[in-house]
Amino acid sequence: MTIKVGDTLPEAVLMKMTADGPAPVSTKELFARRTVALFAVPGAFTPTCSAKHLPGFIEKADELRAKGVDEIACISVNDVFVMGAWGKSAGTDDKVTMLADGNGDFAEALGLTMDGSRFGMGKRAQRFSILVKDGVAAEVNVEEPGAFRVSSAEHLLGQLTAA
Structure with a gap:
């Protein structure tokens, strides 16, 4: 079943890369008592992800935080x-936390996987964004295949502004 608002x-x-190497990150701890702008991309270093999706969240990080987002x-x-x-290549620094869902278990639990086998990529996360408030989905934005609009930082910022 696909995650929905509420x-x-x-x-x-x-998993998150730290100065000391890989470290586990519990989603329960990540989302507890905070507001998190979570977004997923089909693959690191892929064209739309590298040219638009990740850079948009880096550019809008301060605006998102000003609207109450604790972490991106x-x-x-x-x-x-x-x-x-x-x-590191994209310059996320302290603006965006990069998390690996190595086996796709989290994306699968959300009901938001896609089959990228045709491109030699196997099971991947669909492109999406979720505004998480204390562990609950407040906004869920899932892109149609090949699209990039509703999962963008700009769209999520608009949802925060309208709220």
């Missing part, structure tokens, strides 16, 4: 080393 996000362990997190079905390298 649903509690599933518990999972994602990017997930992808990639390994933690790739996500760490992509974050």
Whole structure:
């Protein structure tokens, strides 16, 4: 079943690259008592993800935080080393937390996977954004295949402004 507004996000362990190496991140702890702008991309270093999706959240980070977002997190079905390298390459610094959903378990638990086998990518996360408030989905924005509009930082910022 696909996550929808009002649903509690599933518990999972994602991975984050730190100065000391890979470290686990519990979604329960990540989302507890805070507001998180979570977005997913089909793959690190892929064209739309690198040219538009991630840069949009980096550029809008201060505006999102000014609207009450405590953390901005990017997930992808990639390994933690790739996500760490992509974050470093993109200059995410303290603006966007890069999280690896290495086996796609979290994306699958959300009901938001896609089959990228045709492109040699296997199971991946669909492109989406979710505004999470204390572990509950307040906004869920899932893109149609090949599209990039409703999962953007600009769209999520508009939802925060309208609220």
